Amino acid sequence: MLVKLGSSALQGLEGLLVEVEVDSHKGLPGQSIVGLPDAAVRESRDRVRSAIVNSNLEFPPGYFTINLAPGHVRKEGPMYDLPIAIGILSSSEQVSLKLTPDTIFLGELSLNGEIRPISGVLPICFSAGQAGIRRVIVSAENADEAALVPNLEVFPVNNLRETVDFLNGQKNISPHIIDLQALFQSEPEYELDFAEVKGQQHVKRALQIAAAGSHNVLMVGPPGSGKTMLAKRISTILPPLSLEEALEITKLYSVTGLLQGKSSLITRRPFRSPHHTTSDIGIIGGGRMPRPGEVSLAHLGVLFLDEFPEFEREVLEVLRQPLEDGKVTVSRALASITYPAEFMLMAAMNPCPCGNYTDPIRTCTCSPLKVQRYWDKLSGPLLDRIDLHIEVPRLKKEELASQSVNETSKEIRERVIKARRIQEARFAGTSTHSNARMTPPPDQGILPPGGRGGRHLKSGHSAS
Amino acid sequence: MGKMSKDLGNLGEDRACRYLIQKGFSVLERNYHSQQGEIDIIAQDGDFLVFVEVKNYSFRSLTTPLSSLRKNKRQSLIHAAQTYLYKNSIANVNCRFDVLAFYRRLDGSCAADHIKDAFYVG
Numbered sequence: 048m049l050v051k052l053g054s055s056a057l058q059g060l061e062g063l064l065v066e067v068e069v070d071s072h073k074g075l076p077g078q079s080i081v082g083l084p085d086a087a088v089r090e091s092r093d094r095v096r097s098a099i100v101n102s103n104l105e106f107p108p109g110y111f112t113i114n115l116a117p118g119h120v121r122k123e124g125p126m127y128d129l130p131i132a133i134g135i136l137s138s139s140e141q142v143s144l145k146l147t148p149d150t151i152f153l154g155e156l157s158l159n160g161e162i163r164p165i166s167g168v169l170p171i172c173f174s175a176g177q178a179g180i181r182r183v184i185v186s187a188e189n190a191d192e193a194a195l196v197p198n199l200e201v202f203p204v205n206n207l208r209e210t211v212d213f214l215n216g217q218k219n220i221s222p223h224i225i226d227l228q229a230l231f232q233s234e235p236e237y238e239l240d241f242a243e244v245k246g247q248q249h250v251k252r253a254l255q256i257a258a259a260g261s262h263n264v265l266m267v268g269p270p271g272s273g274k275t276m277l278a279k280r281i282s283t284i285l286p287p288l289s290l291e292e293a294l295e296i297t298k299l300y301s302v303t304g305l306l307q308g309k310s311s312l313i314t315r316r317p318f319r320s321p322h323h324t325t326s327d328i329g330i331i332g333g334g335r336m337p338r339p340g341e342v343s344l345a346h347l348g349v350l351f352l353d354e355f356p357e358f359e360r361e362v363l364e365v366l367r368q369p370l371e372d373g374k375v376t377v378s379r380a381l382a383s384i385t386y387p388a389e390f391m392l393m394a395a396m397n398p399c400p401c402g403n404y405t406d407p408i409r410t411c412t413c414s415p416l417k418v419q420r421y422w423d424k425l426s427g428p429l430l431d432r433i434d435l436h437i438e439v440p441r442l443k444k445e446e447l448a449s450q451s452v453n454e455t456s457k458e459i460r461e462r463v464i465k466a467r468r469i470q471e472a473r474f475a476g477t478s479t480h481s482n483a484r485m486t487p488p489p490d491q492g493i494l495p496p497g498g499r500g501g502r503h504l505k506s507g508h509s510a511s
Numbered sequence: 512m513g514k515m516s517k518d519l520g521n522l523g524e525d526r527a528c529r530y531l532i533q534k535g536f537s538v539l540e541r542n543y544h545s546q547q548g549e550i551d552i553i554a555q556d557g558d559f560l561v562f563v564e565v566k567n568y569s570f571r572s573l574t575t576p577l578s579s580l581r582k583n584k585r586q587s588l589i590h591a592a593q594t595y596l597y598k599n600s601i602a603n604v605n606c607r608f609d610v611l612a613f614y615r616r617l618d619g620s621c622a623a624d625h626i627k628d629a630f631y632v633g
Contacts, residue, residue, distance in 0.1 A: 073603045075592060077632030092633075108559070108605040110632065 050137045052144060053151040054115075054130040055175055056122050057167040059337070059384035060298050062174030064151070067127060068114040069134030076108060080131075082115030085123040094125070094156045095132045102160035102207040107139030121381055123336055126165040129154035129184070132207060133214070142211045150182040151175050153189070160207040164188035166304030169297055172196040184210060190223040191311030192301060195294065230312050231290060237283040242453040243276075246446040250277055253437045255459050258284050259466035260482035263370065263392040263432060265355070268439030269409070270402045274395040277439070278351050281393060282318045283456035285349070286467045292347050295387065299339050299346055317348035319390075323357040327365045337377035337384045342369045345390035355394040356424040363429055366392070370432045373484060389484065392433065406441055434483060523567040524551055527611050530623055536561065545594035548587030552611075553595065559607050562592045564629075566612040576612035576626060585630050 055062040130152040136142040155163040168189040182200045190203035200222040204210045212218035257264045266274045297313045300306045332340030369375040373389040398404035399418040403411040540553040552563040610629040614622045
């Protein structure tokens with residue numbers, strides 16, 4: 048008997064509907080899975096058999112051919128366990144699919160029949176909703192994520208037995224609903240605050256300007272001057288996310304599997320700070336089936352690279368293209384996938400290998416050649432793409448000891464939000480979000496250089 | 512294979528046949544050979560065609576029936592089963608592989624361990 052049911056494959060940030068066909072015939076016992084399955088999908092036959100038997104259901108006799116259509120798309124991951132199990136049970140008429148048309152099944156089975164969460168539920172459900180799917184049956188742990196999609200009934204299930212009872216109409220499961228507004232309205236709370244940083248008024252001002260326009264920043268200063276401390280507090284002054292932005296980021300985290308165990312929607316701008324030994328693939332994204340890298344995980348947030356020149360040169364150079372385009376296309380033999388990468392780059396470095404080059408008190412022990420070599424790791428085109436270069440000097444004893452009250456992150460954020468509002472009005476109707484992302488031709492009419500500015504530009508050009 | 516162990520094996524299979532008949536199976540074939548394998552007993556159990564592998568263990572034995580069925584042994588059993596189905600033009604019948612193990616106790620009595628649906632083709 049032939050049974051068909053719906054599931055989905057993940058391709059980058061898009062889901063593609065997959066039809067799971069289960070055909071059974073009498074003969075030697077066994078099963079085979081076709082339709083370009085990867086190792087995790089092929090292993091599912093062992094999980095499915097154990098899960099069915101351990102759920103006090105009968106694993107029907109005979110040979111099963113399981114086809115995942117369309118056959119030209121590679122299927123990866125364990126999310127087909129649930130549809131395959133339901134298909135096998137349905138072919139032996141232990142479960143009826145009549146009550147639930149237009150449904151997709153997503154879930155990994157554990158050997159005792161429990162349904163485990165999978166990654167990528169949010170993008171899959173979005174695409175499924177657009178393709179006309181009305182219902183989705185997922186693990187209870189994925190339900191919050193799936194419920195973010197409008198016009199889709201989400202049925203959370205904990206184990207195979209429960210799913211079978213639900214499909215047969217013997218158990219009632221009400222669709223899972225989450226209050227999107229409530230999720231979104233809660234004011235983000237941070238453990239860190241700019242008020243904790245003493246002195247460094249000009250750096251704070253620069254970071255505030257950077258946050259307002261989403262400009263890239265390079266901070267140069269001796270060790271102990273507070274570069275990292277300042278950088279870690281940048282997310283506390285960034286403007287809040289809009290719903291669309293939050294969903295975009297959540298999709299990326301869902302695909303990477305970083306969402307599990309956290310709240311369903313990411314409402315804070317991401318702050319990523321990869322170590323300087325990270326490879327270029329780790330930064331850009333890649334793998335056999337390309338996955339998002341750090342630049343994409345920092346999308347609409349901050350990518351902080353501490354000890355900037357310590358990164359491999361290739362790693363730094365691969366940053367150039369996403370810095371320019373705001374997206375990155377990773378091509379591999381299996382697929383070519385474009386991930387968004389509109390991030391604000393924050394880099395921090397010492398002025399020389401010993402760190403004391405610009406220090407008025409301590410003496411630098413580096414030879415001029417050594418200092419030059421240090422800076423040579425950063426190419427001109429890369430430094431060109433960083434709008435603000437800030438010097439962070441070592442604080443004097445009096446500044447460190449002073450008890451003066453500093454501005455809090457909240458006060459700064461209010462100014463940043465005000466500046467973003469102006470930019471929103473300025474770029475209304477264009478794809479640009481911030482000053483840093485202004486593109487030359489269409490935006491030229493927005494800020495025409497005039498008077499002194501115009502003369503300055505002209506003199507600059509004639510000099511070069 | 513020495514004469515002694517062959518006799519022991521036959522003895523075990525006789526015992527297995529008696530056991531299966533007692534359980535309501537009807538024995539169709541004994542020691543069925545294909546080029547690559549041998550099936551000890553082929554029997555009918557209701558709607559099922561059952562291929563039975565018989566194992567005999569002395570009380571000293573440390574192995575278990577399933578651990579002694581390595582992949583190669585399984586493959587040869589599957590091959591023999593396929594040959595049997597093909598040669599006898601049997602289609603549309605549900606099949607099963609069973610393992611029937613006998614443990615000989617010190618006093619000479621036997622304990623049977625019947626593992627139904629012991630392994631699958633793929």
